[in-house]
Amino acid sequence: MDNLEKQLICPICLEIFTKPVVILPCQHNLCRKCANDIFQASNPYLPTRGGSVTSGGRFRCPSCRHEVVLDRHGVYGLQRNLLVENIIDMFKQESTSSAKPATPERTEEQAMCQEHEEEKINIYCVTHSVPTCSMCKVFGAHQDCEVAPLKSMYQTQKTELTDGIAMMVGNNDRIQGIISQLKETCRTVEERKRDLSSKVAAEQEEKLNYIRGLTKKYKEHLEQSSKTVETGIQTLEEPEMAVFLQTVKDLLKRTGEASSTSHLEKVEQGYEAMDHYTVNFWREGRALRSIDFISDDEDEYEEVDGGKAEAGVGGGASTAAPLPSPAP
16 A cells, blocks of 8 residues: 555655646646646746636656646646546545554654643744744743644645745756757857868868869979970980981970970969958957047036036126136
8 A cells, every 4th residue: 555655646746646637748647736836837927817827838747857748728638647536536445444543653753842742733833933832822932922723834835845846847947948058059059160160171172182283283394394304405415417307396396385384273372361261350340449438527528618608608797717628
């Protein structure tokens, strides 16, 4: 029976489920009232009617943190768990039938007053916020204090604690949502950083490949030109005129081709720059620096100037003294 009772405890009010019992999509159960309390705490700005939220919203299961999304009926749109309700009825009947009369051991568990050891604590001192006994109210330290029934204060403070827990659950959900948003923002920033780094690296690699290819073409041209020069020097040393004339025509053609570099591409000035990945706020800075703010001294000067001018007009015969020139 003890194990069964543990399974019938609501995770919010920590007591046996109060009907109606609703079942969440995650298969956990709650008292409908407790579910409504959590829902209101998680959605404080939704319209209410009769103490219940009347439009859709969401909250998290207090047992597994699964998000529960509700329609316009709110918690009244959740399905009742009739099986659990029937089990609760049978459990209560079985507990009632098997209940035994109170034993002295049970009496020992009752809280007793420390001042009057034979008196049970049965009232609550509202003035000092402590539970006490009737003797303390009549003859003891709480004669002039405001008191309330122990049961009513128990229910009141238990409700306050339940509401506080529900509010904390709602606040924790909101904080978790903020944390999730921050993590998502961090991931977005990192992804953009990777994308930008990839673009910069790809453009740098493209430029490097182009420069390497162009360097290779210039080296090949230089090598061919050097060979032509060497051949030309050897031809100049040829003593036979006929042999010289047989080879010089082709050599002159090769010399002209080697002397021209028009077929080779040239790198534009600033080709290596990556300025399009930088942001220049020079104009904005110049605009900000050019703003002329009025100082308090200038305001006071204008007020004094206006006051003296009025005095000069009203006085008639009086002559206004010349004002000092403002400092540059």
